[in-house]
Amino acid sequence: GEDVEQSLFLSVREGDSSVINCTYTDSSSTYLYWYKQEPGAGLQLLTYIFSNMDMKQDQRLTVLLNKKDKHLSLRIADTQTGDSAIYFCAEIPTSGTYKYIFGTGTRLKVLA
Amino acid sequence: DTGVSQNPRHKITKRGQNVTFRCDPISEHNRLYWYRQTLGQGPEFLTYFQNEAQLEKSRLLSDRFSAERPKGSFSTLEIQRTEQGDSAMYLCASSRRTGNYGYTFGSGTRLTVV
Numbered sequence: 001g002e003d004v005e006q007s008l009f010l011s012v013r014e015g016d017s018s019v020i021n022c023t024y025t026d027s028s029s030t031y032l033y034w035y036k037q038e039p040g041a042g043l044q045l046l047t048y049i050f051s052n053m054d055m056k057q058d059q060r061l062t063v064l065l066n067k068k069d070k071h072l073s074l075r076i077a078d079t080q081t082g083d084s085a086i087y088f089c090a091e092i093p094t095s096g097t098y099k100y101i102f103g104t105g106t107r108l109k110v111l112a
Numbered sequence: 113d114t115g116v117s118q119n120p121r122h123k124i125t126k127r128g129q130n131v132t133f134r135c136d137p138i139s140e141h142n143r144l145y146w147y148r149q150t151l152g153q154g155p156e157f158l159t160y161f162q163n164e165a166q167l168e169k170s171r172l173l174s175d176r177f178s179a180e181r182p183k184g185s186f187s188t189l190e191i192q193r194t195e196q197g198d199s200a201m202y203l204c205a206s207s208r209r210t211g212n213y214g215y216t217f218g219s220g221t222r223l224t225v226v
Contacts (some may be wrong), residue, residue, distance in 0.1 A: 004154070033214055042116075042203055042217035043155065088154050097168060098143060098207070100215070102154030 004089060004103035011109045018076040020106045022089035027070055029091040033100070034063065034074045037086045046074070046087075076108075084110045114138075116218035118204050124224045125194055132190045133221045137206030144187050145215060146179055147203040148172065155203055161187060162209070194225045 005023045012018045024032065030051045035043040049056045049063045049072075056063045062075040072089055086107050090100040117136040125131050137144050142163050147155035158177070159169045163184035173179075176194075181187040191198055201222050205215035 035217075040219075040222075042118075042205075042219045043215075045214040045216070048214050090154075097160075099145070099157040099160055099168060099170075100155075102156075104152070104154050 004091060004101050006087075006089060006103040006106045008104065009107050009109070011111060012079050013111050014079060014081055016079055018074075018079045018083070018108055018110075020074045020076075020087050020089075020108065022072040022074075022103050024070050024072065024089070024091045024101075024103075026091060026093040026101070027067070029093055031092045032063075032065065032072050033090045034061075034072075035088045035090060035102075037088065037105070039085075043088060079108075079110050081110045081112055084108055116204055116206050116216050118202075118218035118221050120221055121219065122222045122224075124226060127196060127225055128193055130190065130192045131194060131223060132188055133202055133204075133223075135187045135189070135204030135218060137186070137204070138216055139185075140208070141206035141216070142184065142209045143207045144181055145205045145207075146187070146189050147205065149201040149203055149220070150199075158189075158202075191223075194223075196225045199223055199225045 003025045033048040034046045037043045060077045064073045086105040088102050088105045090102045119134045144161045146158040149155045159179050161181040176192045179189045201220045203220045205217045207215045
């Protein structure tokens with residue numbers, strides 16, 4: 001089945017690290033993505049990872065992929081108030097399609 | 113690169129009316145997607161075009177919904193005989209033909225059916 005799960009809320013203090021988790025169900029997914037959505041806006045691509053990678057780092061963002069457990073995480077180092085948003089993970093099931101399956105989103109609140 | 117543009121940003125309509133939304137993708141992107149997002153949920157896939165060909169439609173896209181991309185550039189999404197359950201944010205995205213390096217989303221059209 002196609003289902004991507006995320007915890008709904010995360011609250012952290014400014015300067016701390018945030019870790020947002022995602023569990024996906026299609027083990028054949030070859031691409032996994034993280035998007036950020038600010039209030040009233042569309043989604044902004046943050047980063048992506050190929051399934052043959054375990055980790056990808058991009059400035060303050062670190063993505064970890066555990067294919068065995070079908071678990072994806074996004075770590076934001078030195079979290080800032082501007083990071084407050086909803087974060088979505090998404091997968092493309094390798095079923096000959098280009099549509100994404102999105103998770104329900106994790107609302108990150110950064111406390112000053 | 114001016115990004116993906118969607119119009120209008122907001123639309124309030126009475127139940128039973130027809131509405132049409134427009135999406136202008138990034139010019140060199142030949143794939144275009146429509147998603148629907150309701151409050152507290154992630155976006156749900158509606159349909160996808162490669163150039164002018166509509167290659168996939170979701171079961172969510174009832175007979176009241178139709179999407180076109182007549183010249184392989186901009187796209188329109190029409191909803192006929194709107195219902196309150198159609199109230200949502202309608203998101204358009206585009207991507208290049210090659211690779212799977214992610215979509216570029218527009219800011220969306222928020223539809224409210226009263």
